[in-house]
Amino acid sequence: MTSAGAQSRAAVEVASLGKDFGAFSAVKDISFAVRRGEVLGFLGPNGAGKSTTMKMIAGFLAPTRGQVWVGGYDIDRRPLEAKRCLGYLPEGAPAYADMSVSAFLTFIARMRGYRRRERRSRVAAAVEKANLGSVAYKPIETLSKGFKRRVGLAQAILHDPPILVMDEPTDGLDPNQKHEVRTLIREMARDKAILISTHILEEVDAICDRAIIIAHGRLKFDGTPQQLLCMSSLHNAVRLRFAGNVPADAAARLLDLHGVGRVNQSDEADQLMVLPNNATAIVKQVAQLARAETWQLQELVVESGQLDEVFRRITGPAEAAQRGEPA
Numbered sequence: 001m002t003s004a005g006a007q008s009r010a011a012v013e014v015a016s017l018g019k020d021f022g023a024f025s026a027v028k029d030i031s032f033a034v035r036r037g038e039v040l041g042f043l044g045p046n047g048a049g050k051s052t053t054m055k056m057i058a059g060f061l062a063p064t065r066g067q068v069w070v071g072g073y074d075i076d077r078r079p080l081e082a083k084r085c086l087g088y089l090p091e092g093a094p095a096y097a098d099m100s101v102s103a104f105l106t107f108i109a110r111m112r113g114y115r116r117r118e119r120r121s122r123v124a125a126a127v128e129k130a131n132l133g134s135v136a137y138k139p140i141e142t143l144s145k146g147f148k149r150r151v152g153l154a155q156a157i158l159h160d161p162p163i164l165v166m167d168e169p170t171d172g173l174d175p176n177q178k179h180e181v182r183t184l185i186r187e188m189a190r191d192k193a194i195l196i197s198t199h200i201l202e203e204v205d206a207i208c209d210r211a212i213i214i215a216h217g218r219l220k221f222d223g224t225p226q227q228l229l230c231m232s233s234l235h236n237a238v239r240l241r242f243a244g245n246v247p248a249d250a251a252a253r254l255l256d257l258h259g260v261g262r263v264n265q266s267d268e269a270d271q272l273m274v275l276p277n278n279a280t281a282i283v284k285q286v287a288q289l290a291r292a293e294t295w296q297l298q299e300l301v302v303e304s305g306q307l308d309e310v311f312r313r314i315t316g317p318a319e320a321a322q323r324g325e326p327a
């Protein structure tokens with residue numbers, strides 16, 4: 001297990017990782033990989049073990065069990081080589097508050113071992129990428145939350161690493177700032193492997209190619225955001241909005257259709273939600289029935305599903321999470 005070449009591994013590989021704090025097991029047997037060109041969203045409720053896992057990947061915290069390879073290097077045996085490949089934005093984006101942005105980034109560049117000229121060009125490039133030009137000479141403690149987060153980002157990308165690990169990069173930002181940071185992440189994703197943690201579900205849809213979900217320290221799901229949506233009971237459901245009230249026999253007629261499992265009357269008197277069995281596509285049958293019955297419809301919408309519903313089911317009590325996800 002020790003000497004697989006750097007080339008043969010994914011950008012980040014995590015194998016049977018575990019972390020105990022005393023008698024408490026915060027991370028239990030987690031395995032996954034991140035490839036170059038991929039943005040992997042690391043999802044889970046508060047206390048799930050996201051930050052602890054990321055700290056172990058970044059070499060900030062020694063695992064109790066398991067192994068991590070970053071850029072093909074074992075983070076425990078070859079920490080310097082591994083850390084050269086890696087940019088890490090810790091939770092809350094800590095920085096030296098009394099330093100100016102420029103002084104802080106110069107300090108980081110020095111720690112990264114750059115000589116004077118390269119130091120300058122590295123800092124200038126990071127300032128530009130993170131859009132920090134207007135505050136470069138201000139003390140970090142005087143900056144808004146959004147700017148502080150960008151300072152953390154600039155620090156993480158200063159050495160243009162092929163791998164980025166970012167712990168809740170958009171946490172606490174306003175919608176415009178969130179959008180900016182997400183755009184930056186998407187731009188960088190082309191040639192990097194990026195792992196971001198979040199508890200914001202739309203973020204997974206907005207920027208991630210793949211999502212993993214952990215709860216109580218265990219891996220519960222590993223797949224695409226689309227696959228996650230498919231697990232929603234609303235996936236492929238059809239919402240009907242009638243012109244006027246719902247006809248008296250509509251629900252019963254819809255229930256007779258092949259593939260339809262349930263029909264819910266919504267709060268509005270003019271709407272029905274038609275839910276399929278096992279996410280079957282039912283829109284065709286529903287539309288045919290509506291035509292045959294000459295129902296007057298304002299709207300007929302196929303639902304893609306609701307991430308929050310799936311998230312709650314997967315991360316809820318252990319027995320509820322048995323359906324659908326890989327073992």
Ligand SMILES: Nc1ncnc2c1ncn2[C@@H]1O[C@H](COP(=O)(O)OP(=O)(O)O)[C@@H](O)[C@H]1O
Binds near residue numbers: 044045049
């Ligand atoms: N240094 C520590 N000592 C003891 N318990 C810790 C420590 N760090 C984290 N924990 C616990 O481990 C669990 C996972 O925490 P964390 O990884 O921060 O979760 P997340 O980032 O998903 O919110 C939590 O129950 C937390 O209280």
Ligand SMILES: [Mg+2]
Binds near residue numbers: 050
């Ligand atoms: Mg955390």
